[in-house]
Each structure stands twice: as C-alpha cells, then as structure tokens.
Amino acid sequence: MHRSPFSTSNAATLRNRRVFALVGGLAILAVAALASLVIGSRPVPPATVIAALFGDEVPRADAHAILELRVPRTALTILVGGALAVAGALIQTLTRNPLADPGILGVTSGSSFAVALAVGLLGITRPSLYVWFALAGALAATLAVALVGGAARGSVDPVRLLLAGVALGAILSGIVSGLRIASPRTFNTIKVWEVGTFVDRNLTSCLPVVLIMLTGAVIALVLGKSLNALALGEEMASALGTSVWRTRLLAVAAITFLAGGATALVGPISFVGLMVPHVARWLTGQDQRWIIACCLIWGPIITIFADIAARIAVSPGEMPVGIVLSFLGGPVLVALVRRRKALAL
Template structure:
C-alpha cells in the first residue's frame, strides 16, 4: 500500500509538471502555494493542469473501485462497470442532449451523462430483478448487456443520421481530460465521494457474499441490501467518472485484477488499493497522452486501451484469473 501511495505522489507531480509547457517541480510547488512564479507557469499549473489532475484522480478512483465492486458483486473477474449499462446510458443521454438541445461543451455533457448512467443502471436492475425478490449476478449481467447493445445501436444510428453535429462528441467518446475545468468537477464531486463511502461500507459484506448466498444469509448478511448498496455505489462512481471524462476503457477491469494479485482476496484491501492504483494509471496515461503526439494530444482513453490491453493479456498469461 505504501508503494501505491508513493506512485500516486509521483504521478501527481508528473501530471502537474509535464505538458506543452514543462514546469520544474519547485515552480509547480510555488504556483500551488501562491509564491512568486512566472504568470505563464502559474496559468499552466493552476489554471489548466490542477483541475485536469483532480479529474484524473476522481476518474481513476471511481472506475477502479466500481470495477472491483462489479467483479465482487457478479463473482465474475471479467466484469467491469459497463456491464450495468453505465457507459452506454451516459453516451445515449449525451447524444440526446446534442440532438435535442444542441449541447456542445464538456460542461454541458455532465448532467446528461450522469442522468443517463443512473437511469440505465436503474433499468438494468429493474429488468434483472423482475419476478424475483432481488437481482442475481447472472440476471444483472444479461440485462446490462442487452440494454447496452440497444443503446449503443441507437447512438450509432443517430451519429450516422447527422455526422456533422455528432463530430463534437468524438473527443468525449474517446475518453478525454482535455478542456475540463472546475465546472465539470464540482457538480459530480459529491456523487463520487458518496460512491467511495458506500464502497467502503459494503466491502466487508461483499467478502461474506463471496462465500455464496446461502452461507452469507446464514452468517447474518443481508444479500439484497448488499447488492443494492453495491449497485448504487457502482452507478455513482462509474457514472460520475463517465460524466467527467467520457468512456475510459479497461481501468475498471484491469486495476482490480492487478491489486487482487498484490493484496489478496479481501475486498476491503482490494477496494482500498484500487482507489490508489486507479488514479496512478489514469494520471500516467494522461501524461503520456500529452507528450506522445506533442504539440497535439491523444485522448486518455486511447492510451489506456493501448497500454491496458497488452498488460492485462500478459498478466492473465502469467497467472490464471483470480477467483472471487
């Protein structure tokens, strides 16, 4: 855990120092503590990179913890938050905002994306629990995959019908931290913090649930309550992350895998370590996105896909996927 803290501090420093205008670390510290530094450096660090770094931390923690919750909830090591329809619901709602209201700015996408993620997850849970007292992992997975397919198809049809209008969505759909400021962070921050709190509260119950529903019930755990709280936490975390930065792939799938091999099967340790490792991954991916095509910039979602896929394949080849 100390290693992850050290990596997070290093990633934070890189995120604030590296960019089209490199700034040395003493100047970064001076800008953050309101000391006398060149105005251009202060603008680069405080005006541009600080909010971007905060978003990267929130997005990384949100997606990684949501992924860990999803894998524990479904007892499926290949699950990620997208299974609940969070990503497709957010994309559909943003597409509706573009079509109906002409929304074109990231700050305008936030509420559409978050509302879409919430409604999609609610629909998945209602469909998955139809005719049952609560939604099981298989029912949630099937309902989520079905809804995601429908919403993705609708968004694709809308994009083909009006390609010029939907061109503004390309960067958001690739997962980008560019041109994001406090107007994007502040509306979503409370939801992400509540999601992290719920994840911490439900972690111990997920350990019991991993033993099986019957044994968990015999040990006094409320299976239905645990699932509902976990689904709410996943929705708040993944929905908030998607609202801020758009869909960023593989973070919610890869990070819980890595930390599970480092800290063992205890969900309390997995979720805690994921909250540190997720920001490290997104911060480093964002730094790479700034320099790989300098003076241009890649969407951070493209970097996580290119880096995450081979890393995950290599890890799976070295060890079998951990059981939950």
C-alpha cells in the same frame, strides 16, 4: 497448536505486499501527481511547480498553467481513476466475473445515448452542460438493468444483471450509431468524448457530480465486510447475518455513482476498471476492504501515467487518454485470459 512456517511466511508476504500497496502506492501517486503538474506542452520545472503550489511568486504564465490548468486536471484524473477502479472491483465481485468492468451495467451506453440526444436534438455542445445528460443517462440505464435483474422483486441475480446490461448496451449503441449517421454535428461533438478525454473539463461547474462519486466511494468502503461474506456464497453470507439483496443493491448503487459520474465527466474510459482490481488482489489478497482501498490509490496512478503519455505521445497535440489505456489494457486483457490463476475470484 503450532502454526505452520509456511502459513507464517505467507502471512508475512501478504503483510509486506499490503504495506507496499498503501504506503508505496501513496508515494508513487505523489510522484505521479507532481509529474502531471510538470509535464505538458510547456514543461515547467519541479521547483517552480512546488513554489506555485505554496503561493510563492512565479512567472504569470507558469502560474496559470499550473494552478488553472494542470492542478484541476490532475485532481480530475485522480478522482476518475479511483472511481473506475473501485467500480470495477465491485462489479467483478458482484458478478463473480473477473473480466467484467462497469460498462456491463449499461453505464457507458446510457451516458453515450443521453449525450447523443442532448447534442443531436437539443443542440447542446458544451461539456459543462451535456455532462448532466451523461450522468442522467448512466443512472437511468443502470436503474433499468437493476429492475430487469430482479431488484423490483427483492432479489438481484448477477447473471440476469449481466445479460440485461449487455442487451441494453447493444440496443442503445445501435441507436447512438444511427444518430451519429443522421447528424454530423452529433458525430463531431461526441467523437472525442466517446474515447475519453480530460481536456476542457471544469470540476468547479460539476461539483454535484463529484459529490455523487464521493458518495459511491463511501458506500463501497462501508460494503467491504458484507462483500467478503457474499464471496463465501449466498447461504454462508445469510448465515453470517449479511443481507444478500441489500448488499447487491448497494453495490449496484455504488457502481452507478462511481462509474456514472466518471463517465459523465470525461467520457467512457476502458480497462481501468478491469486492470486495477487484479493488481489490487495480487497485492492485498481477497479481502474486499483492502482491495477497495488499494483501488483508490492504484487507479489514479494508472490513469495519471496514461494521461501523461497522452500529452507527450503526439506533442504538441494530445491523444485522448482512452486510446492510451486501450493500448495498455489490450495486452493486459490477453494476459488475464491466458493466466487462469489471475481469473480466480
């Protein structure tokens, strides 16, 4: 049986795209990470950055800026970008909604509600403390959405899941708005957190949150084959030996760990979970294993460049990275809506 030259050409094109997505993506990520260490309110020459990373002697001020401030921030940017991108790919596959992002499961609204309670009622204003409330709020909200979506009955209905997430998000957002009006301290504390920021975030004090996010990434990678079967339909997936209920439940858990942890650390960041999965599908095709791997690379790339833009947009001040991503994501969302081919899942 002869293979069509067109199918051979398409396979070669897809293979080249996948090589670029991984190898080229890693190279771009390395350049982006170096740029993140160089650029800031006080630019540092690349040679000085490399010397500091290898332990060579550099001026004390430069060493402090690089090792104490920019390296942890860049690591956090990579972690959050990858987590949100993978969570976005999972929720789009789970709901078969190409315009879905992790926020529809109540992650963002649950975190915001918990932070508002921590600040308004308990007087907690340090990010290293209210991050735990944010994580607990995200987990509780997603659990409630999953139960309403059918998890308690041994089935997870994507439509019920979506509707429950939207409804819960609306309720919690209304309560948070009331708390902000009633308590000026609450408003002043969370106004920056609610648009997403990497400023004054300490990874060391939040190591358990990082471990939770890494657990979510491992679950997502393991689910790749099952998600491919689920994309063929429930009956076909069951015929192939895939447990539809277990796959959906584990996917919800991975989304919660990834997006919940990221939101707890830096606040709600929009559009990364929406944009990057579409880039991954364009580069690697419909195989979920490749999509997830691609998201782990290109999510951080988008987030790092957005963070760099946030630093230089209003220098010597700094713009919240969530605002930069909104400027970038708005046109992308319009383009996705207008381009039907991009919406196919």
